[in-house]
Amino acid sequence: MGYRQDLDTGESCVAMDRQPRTARCSRRRAVGHAEGVAGAFAAMAPEGRAAILERASTLIIARVEEIALMLTREQGKPLADSRKEILFGAEVLRYYAGEATRIHGSLRPASSPHVKNVVAYHPIGVTAAIVPWNYPVDLYCWKIGPALAAGCPMVVKSPHETPLAIAMLVDCLAEAGLPASVLADLPGLGPVAGAALARHPRVRLISATASIAAGQDIMRNAAGNMKRVSLELGGHAPFIVTAGADVEEAARAAHRRAFSNMGQICITVNRILVDRTIHAPFVEALREMTQATVLGDGAQPGVAYGPVLNRSVIDRVERHKLDALAKGASLLCGVGPDGGAGPTGLFYRPTLVDNAPLDSLPMREETYGPMAAIAAYESESQMLEMANGLEFGLAAYLYGPDLERLWAIADRLEFGAIGVNVNDTSELQAPFGGWKMSGIGRELGREGLETYLQPKHLKMRVRRLAAPEFPA
Numbered sequence: 001m002g003y004r005q006d007l008d009t010g011e012s013c014v015a016m017d018r019q020p021r022t023a024r025c026s027r028r029r030a031v032g033h034a035e036g037v038a039g040a041f042a043a044m045a046p047e048g049r050a051a052i053l054e055r056a057s058t059l060i061i062a063r064v065e066e067i068a069l070m071l072t073r074e075q076g077k078p079l080a081d082s083r084k085e086i087l088f089g090a091e092v093l094r095y096y097a098g099e100a101t102r103i104h105g106s107l108r109p110a111s112s113p114h115v116k117n118v119v120a121y122h123p124i125g126v127t128a129a130i131v132p133w134n135y136p137v138d139l140y141c142w143k144i145g146p147a148l149a150a151g152c153p154m155v156v157k158s159p160h161e162t163p164l165a166i167a168m169l170v171d172c173l174a175e176a177g178l179p180a181s182v183l184a185d186l187p188g189l190g191p192v193a194g195a196a197l198a199r200h201p202r203v204r205l206i207s208a209t210a211s212i213a214a215g216q217d218i219m220r221n222a223a224g225n226m227k228r229v230s231l232e233l234g235g236h237a238p239f240i241v242t243a244g245a246d247v248e249e250a251a252r253a254a255h256r257r258a259f260s261n262m263g264q265i266c267i268t269v270n271r272i273l274v275d276r277t278i279h280a281p282f283v284e285a286l287r288e289m290t291q292a293t294v295l296g297d298g299a300q301p302g303v304a305y306g307p308v309l310n311r312s313v314i315d316r317v318e319r320h321k322l323d324a325l326a327k328g329a330s331l332l333c334g335v336g337p338d339g340g341a342g343p344t345g346l347f348y349r350p351t352l353v354d355n356a357p358l359d360s361l362p363m364r365e366e367t368y369g370p371m372a373a374i375a376a377y378e379s380e381s382q383m384l385e386m387a388n389g390l391e392f393g394l395a396a397y398l399y400g401p402d403l404e405r406l407w408a409i410a411d412r413l414e415f416g417a418i419g420v421n422v423n424d425t426s427e428l429q430a431p432f433g434g435w436k437m438s439g440i441g442r443e444l445g446r447e448g449l450e451t452y453l454q455p456k457h458l459k460m461r462v463r464r465l466a467a468p469e470f471p472a
């Protein structure tokens with residue numbers, strides 16, 4: 001029997017029939033157990049850690065249908081999207097299985113022939129992570145994959161909204177042979193749990209995907225013990241359509257990225273900036289696509305768009321929409337101010353507003369729901385000012401026919417990732433993270449692994465044979 005304790009209150013909850021290695025226990029006990037096995041796990045041969053991650057990936061793929069159904073039931077996204085998320089998470093574990101065997105140091109030049117400089121990389125120690133509800137399985141893997149590959153035990157505060165699909169993932173890791181106490185899964189409510197992990201003196205690093213406000217709170221709590229932080233925070237991605245762009249292609253890409261997972265994605269399209277010369281045809285194409293969006297039960301075949309997570313998402317979208325309309329924007333489709341085709345339960349019609357003023361809420365705050373705001377620009381300099389003018393800097397998108405021009409624009413955009421004629425910026429072997437207030441540190445790629453490693457310099461005096469002399 002595993003023991004579960006609420007992360008926030010510390011009150012005992014129902015015991016759970018789970019193996020000790022996947023038990024959900026209090027954060028203090030979890031950190032203590034992780035510290036107890038940190039040395040042994042760091043000393044495990046990299047091939048051993050790699051084999052565990054490989055086996056876990058294989059088990060996840062074999063169970064993808066049952067995990068996907070659970071994720072759809074608790075989060076709402078359609079089965080196809082749940083399946084895609086879980087398979088990518090499995091691929092992340094497999095990728096870091098390979099990276100585990102490629103952690104190596106180097107022999108550096110020295111200022112004296114009698115000195116050797118060796119630089120090695122060691123696991124940082126016990127780590128912690130905070131995982132959000134929007135892509136829980138995927139982002140769980142983004143954090144545990146590199147941590148386990150590097151040899152770092154991890155305590156994870158998983159989201160209380162979507163804990164069950166994650167539990168099935170953790171079971172796969174247990175069956176794959178992950179040693180007891182190396183990974184603790186602790187669903188918890190609110191900021192108290194994250195603050196406790198950030199303050200814990202024996203947690204050496206904390207990685208979180210969260211809002212800007214939550215990230216700031218984590219940094220404040222981590223500062224007391226100089227803990228390393230890796231934070232992927234809020235985004236407010238601009239989708240920029242340049243003159244001459246294929247209107248249908250750009251509208252289709254904007255529609256999918258704006259309303260996939262009902263806009264509950266950190267790299268979702270919030271604000272669409274369109275060259276004035278193609279503004280009208282683009283708006284009409286996107287309006288038609290948005291009006292044609294069919295919502296439904298994500299567990300049913302063929303459904304691509306489902307409900308939002310909870311009522312707070314609807315309330316936020318309503319507030320952003322009404323603010324934009326009050327400031328002069330026009331409603332293209334979605335829910336009208338008089339109710340119109342309004343929300344039913346947690347289903348909310350994808351909403352578009354045009355000519356949104358720059359001071360309106362959807363143009364300056366992350367909506368994190370099924371809404372996008374459009375504004376036209378007159379010049380490249382105005383577009384860059386609009387795109388870079390906010391505190392966010394996670395992702396941006398550029399569409400147009402002239403790659404040289406797009407590349408030049410991309411060089412001036414202040415974002416951690418930019419999609420050029422593609423509407424997704426995540427790539428397994430490339431770093432993912434934000435500029436400005438959108439975060440610090442990187443996930444995925446080699447950079448994701450380096451987050452969990454720290455360098456050690458070994459300077460040694462060595463005997464040296466007499467140096468050969470130049471002939472007379």
